[in-house]
Amino acid sequence: MERQNDPETTSMFTFLSDPDPVAVRRILSSPFKRAENHGSLDRICILALSNKARMVVRDYEEPPVWKVKNQIRQFFDAQQIVGAPKPASIYSLAACMYHDGRKEMQKEDVQDWMNWAIYGKRLSGRIIAKMVKRIQARGGMAWIHAAAIKSWLISQKKEEWTVDLDQARVTPAYLCGRLFAVLEAVPYEAVKGNETTASRFYAAASSTPRTIFGLLMRNSKWHLSKISKENKGYEVRYQQRIQLLTGQLKEFPAVLDLQGQAEFALGYYHERQDIYKKKENMPADAANVSDLNKTVVEGE
Known part of the structure; x- marks a missing residue:
């Protein structure tokens, strides 16, 4: 016919x-x-x-x-994330794994995303390994990285992941990511510096949390004291978030595998968006609503 x-x-x-x-x-x-x-x-x-x-x-x-x-519907549904200015294309999702996608992207990357978009095939471990490496090198993440990570997680277990902060999710990796976002916000609020905690400690915190969170918690006490002198309300809010998250964490994991690092990244992004969504004076790239091409191709 x-x-x-x-x-x-x-x-x-x-x-x-x-x-x-x-x-x-x-x-x-x-x-x-x-x-x-x-x-x-x-x-x-x-x-x-x-x-x-x-x-x-x-x-x-x-x-x-x-x-x-229906698979294309799932492709777009899986990538929905708070702070995203528009839906991401296959090229954008593949390119965001690199500093310069036009020069570094490989054909297998596009093929993996195409197979997920059309056939619903599970995204490979190679995808998340490159994504984690890129975020660690960048010292933080934009909305396109969060959209890609959420898609990868859903493709692995067909598990539901929320668009924004999930208060009910209490896995150690997700909680560590959330806590790291709070511990990043505290010193920024205190000193308004350009260098963020993420740019210095994200790689260690997302892969070997136990080695670095003790230091970050100790440093936060001085910064919280400084915030208290200027804005007691902010200090109380940050203290409450820290106490809530540390109370849910029995202990900091020694090592996070790739699945855990993906959950850490999403927890970090979700919490960061939740912290700054009503603040006008936020760290650069906190909302991550910059031009898509600049974000995923130039990567900085």
């Missing part, structure tokens, strides 16, 4: 390279549908080619239209 072009189906793949926010919101708000009437087009032909010395067919699939549509 001759296959006809379906404008709606064809446009689905445009979403992955240059997603329109209005169209994405429409996809996310539409109900899950297994059976849909697409006339003569009930399946999509997906052909992946490589073009070096000669054209080679790398992959060929004919998935049902309804399945691809």
